[in-house]
Structures are given as structure tokens and as C-alpha cells.
Amino acid sequence: MRVVLEAAGMESMNSHWHDSAPAMTAYAIVLSHVTKTFRGTQGREVTAIRDVSLAIPTGQFVAIVGESGSGKSTLMHCAAGLTGPTAGAIDLAGTNLTMLSPAKRSRFRSQHVGFIFQDYNLVSSLTVAENIELPSRITPGRRASADTGEVLRSVGLADRAQHLPHELSGGEQQRVAIARVLAGQPSVIFADEPTSALDLGNSDLILRHLHHLSRRGATVVMVTHDVDAASRADRAVVMAHGGTVDDFPNPTREQLIDRVMSAQWPQRQAL
Numbered sequence: 001m002r003v004v005l006e007a008a009g010m011e012s013m014n015s016h017w018h019d020s021a022p023a024m025t026a027y028a029i030v031l032s033h034v035t036k037t038f039r040g041t042q043g044r045e046v047t048a049i050r051d052v053s054l055a056i057p058t059g060q061f062v063a064i065v066g067e068s069g070s071g072k073s074t075l076m077h078c079a080a081g082l083t084g085p086t087a088g089a090i091d092l093a094g095t096n097l098t099m100l101s102p103a104k105r106s107r108f109r110s111q112h113v114g115f116i117f118q119d120y121n122l123v124s125s126l127t128v129a130e131n132i133e134l135p136s137r138i139t140p141g142r143r144a145s146a147d148t149g150e151v152l153r154s155v156g157l158a159d160r161a162q163h164l165p166h167e168l169s170g171g172e173q174q175r176v177a178i179a180r181v182l183a184g185q186p187s188v189i190f191a192d193e194p195t196s197a198l199d200l201g202n203s204d205l206i207l208r209h210l211h212h213l214s215r216r217g218a219t220v221v222m223v224t225h226d227v228d229a230a231s232r233a234d235r236a237v238v239m240a241h242g243g244t245v246d247d248f249p250n251p252t253r254e255q256l257i258d259r260v261m262s263a264q265w266p267q268r269q270a271l
């Protein structure tokens with residue numbers, strides 16, 4: 001572990017995670033000094049994340065938590081290879097993403113990575129079953145998918161296979177998105193605010209599935225501003241102003257509320 005942390009330049013930031021980490025040697029994701037700057041209209045630049053280093057062991061369920069604008073989505077998009085960093089290096093599932101062309105990066109992503117988005121991202125013209133089978137049908141080299149009926153049963157939607165997404169509630173659509181990930185069996189899963197539009201029961205189900213997936217060996221990165229959801233992860237990395245400011249193993253809701261608020265709004269102490 002020390003070797004990778006040193007490579008990522010992050011020994012001190014992760015010291016308490018380091019102390020309690022299980023004896024894992026493999027890392028699914030390593031970000032080394034990653035910066036992402038967007039050039040907006042009229043040439044104005046916004047640096048969304050700055051010099052971020054982070055190492056995520058294989059099989060860990062990690063939450064990236066922080067206030068709006070802190071850089072969570074940008075970090076996730078860089079780590080998943082959806083966008084290239086301005087500086088720094090990203091290693092995902094043993095492959096240096098920054099060395100790949102956009103086309104190769106896209107192929108790599110479709111073979112190894114699963115996504116769950118806040119707005120479900122289902123293809124509206126395809127049935128629930130077709131949405132679940134789509135990634136393995138269009139991706140050469142993708143691992144054989146699990147049985148569609150079986151994964152639908154596991155998310156409580158066995159009787160909805162032939163329905164279109166608009167015939168389902170938001171919670172049910174997110175359960176289809178989880179079923180799609182279960183079917184594709186990716187080694188790394190990125191979830192961007194997967195529970196923010198859901199009621200308590202559906203949120204709980206999604207979080208249980210994410211936890212279960214990580215226990216089966218998948219690495220799960222969940223971006224959220226919901227500290228309740230984040231406290232269900234093995235680890236929470238707190239972001240503020242484009243950087244990582246803390247890193248909690250087995251985070252509690254109270255720890256996260258306090259750290260997120262003090263990082264983003266230091267002036268509140270004076271009130």
C-alpha cells in the first residue's frame with residue numbers, strides 16, 4: 001500500500017485510512033496529482049479539481065462527499081475516463097487511462113466500468129430487459145452477463161421486463177439501472193448521486209446492492225452530497241473547493257456533516 005500511496009503523493013492525507021485498511025495489495029483506481037481545468041466561454045478558466053491524489057483498493061465501497069461545486073462529479077468523470085485531466089495521471093483497473101486515445105478509453109470503459117446516474121440513463125425506446133442486456137450486446141469482449149430474469153428478480157422487478165422505462169417510477173428505473181450493472185458484472189462501478197431522487201425504501205435497496213457488489217469484489221465509487229448515503233460506504237473522501245480535505249474509514253453521518261460544513265463554510269464558525 002505504501003508504494004502506491006507514495007506514488008500518488010498522498011501518504012499524509014490518508015494516514016488514518018492507512019491505519020485501518022485491510023491488507024489489500026491491489027488498487028482499482030489511482031489518481032496521481034490530477035487537475036482538471038475547464039475553459040469556458042470568452043476564454044475564462046475554471047479549475048474544478050486541483051492536484052488531487054487518491055488510491056482506492058479493489059473491492060472498496062467509497063463515497064465522495066462534498067457540497068455542490070466542490071468538484072465531486074469532475075473527479076468521478078476523470079477517474080472513469082469520461083473526460084481527460086488537464087494534468088496528472090489516472091490508473092483504472094490496472095490501465096493508465098491518460099495514455100489511451102479517446103476511442104480506446106471508451107472501449108476500455110465499456111468493458112470494465114458500470115455507471116449509475118441520478119437520472120437513470122435508460123434508453124427510452126427499449127424495454128427494461130433490453131436496457132439490461134444492451135451493454136453486453138454492443139460491447140465486444142464484455143464478460144458474459146448474468147441472467148436478465150435473475151437480476152430483475154433481485155431488484156424486485158421480475159414482472160416488469162417488457163415495460164418501457166416511462167412506465168416505471170423513478171425508484172423502479174433506478175433499480176433497472178442497478179440490474180444493468182448486476183448483469184454486466186463490471187469490475188468498477190461509478191454511481192453519481194444514485195439515491196438523490198429516491199424515497200427511503202428505494203435508496204436503501206440501491207445502497208444495499210452497491211454494498212453487496214463491493215463484497216463480491218467490485219470497486220464502487222459513489223458521488224453524493226447525501227451524508228446518510230455516504231455513511232453506508234466503507235470510506236468517505238470529503239471534497240471542498242476542488243480538493244480532497246479529509247478521508248474517513250467507516251464514516252458516520254455526524255462526522256461527515258461536521259467536516260463537509262466546516263470545509264465549505266468556515267465562516268459559519270463565527271455565527
Ligand SMILES: Nc1ncnc2c1ncn2[C@@H]1O[C@H](COP(=O)(O)OP(=O)(O)OP(=O)(O)O)[C@@H](O)[C@H]1O
Nearest residue numbers: 038040046047048067068069070071072073074075
Ligand atoms: N464543463 C464545465 N465548464 C466549466 N466549468 C465547469 C464545468 N464542469 C464543472 N465546472 C465547474 O467546476 C466546479 C466543480 O463542478 P462539479 O460539477 O465537479 O461539482 P460537484 O461537487 O459535482 O457539484 P454538484 O454536487 O452541484 O453536482 C464548479 O465550479 C463548476 O461550475
